Amino acid sequence: MRLTYDDEANAAYLEIEDIAEGTAVENVVVERPGRGDIILDFDAAGRLLGVEVIGATALVRTTALDAAERL
Template sequence: MRTTFDAEVDAAYISLAPETAPGRSVLNVEVESTGGSVVLDFDSEGVLLGVEVLGATKTLDREFLDAAERIDE
């Protein structure tokens, strides 16, 4: 599992698949929350590939974000 965080856009991505080839995600299910939204990425077989969190600083625990790989630096 790999977690990345981009503070510039306040978004985090939690990758649940070891390698996700471009185009593998074919279904995105968005769930709105008070602080932002969560997008679940699925492949054609229904396997959950990853979770994108928009409004990450309002939705995720600060310690979790601090441990994530920063991609905005």
């Protein structure tokens, strides 16, 4: 697992396993009105590959973002 954070986009990504190009075939968006969005990426077998957090500073603890790999 790996957590990355892009300061400019205010987006974090929790990669559960390596994601090759085209592996994520389904995205489920969870809207958090006024805070951001959470996008779940699934493969063709329905397994969760990763979680993207748009508006990360409002949805993820600062300690986790501080420890994340910067993009």
